[in-house]
Amino acid sequence: MPELGHLSRGQAASLTGLAPFVRQSGRWQGQTRIGGGRARLRRSLYAAAFPGAHHWNEALMHLHARLRARGASHTSAIVACARKLLTQVNAVVARGTPWEDRPATAAA
Template identity: 45%
Template sequence: MPLLKRQNRYRLKQIERHLDALDANIKARIAASDAMASRCAILTSIPGIGFLTAFALLVEMPELGTLEPGQAASLAGLAPITRQSGQWRGRSFIQAGRATVRTALYMPALVAARFNPDLSAKYTQLIAAGKPPKVAITAIMRKLVVLANALLKKGSHWQEKAACT
């Protein structure tokens, strides 16, 4: 047993070293391109989106910043699809799109729902309206991708709204 524990510790340290090397390589590649570095800086200015999420968005959705808001959400697979036929109406759901983008946005949406003032207010509003938490998080994911698209289109960083007095 002690041998297995020692070997597992060694393997975990080796995996951590490989992940650190990959992160460094990704950062170096982004820094090598001025356009990519500025797009990454815009994305990471949004509370909730970190470096790895920004990288995933840049790689998986290179067209981000050139799309209309609905197109960005649909391309990410975060646009609600309504099921209906005649008088019958089913529940809306998300489908298609790029699953890797949805996966990359899930944890940032949880963080944004807690720490991004605008998205936190939206999350609270959805929960108060009786929406299930997963549906509310999906809406925050959609808002994040639409916000990222808009900021990249304008070429500006995220700024917190100033309170009116």
């Protein structure tokens, strides 16, 4: 993904197909789905987010646990983790600095 580091979060998510879109018409309320974009990249991010959300990445583990506690399905929680992972990678490339896993500070 050569554009990485030059895109906003939403643009990067849309380009990879991780941006949610709602299918609805009039009073009919559809479901939110992901799709489009670069399918191979989307599958790779999903595959990376899966173990990250369960074992390796503290931020992804907290996000996954929070979404599951709120009632989200496992798949939608992993998709959200994949999007967060993409956002983290985009920020690292844009800054040109290595990733530092720092614990979140509590807001006073």
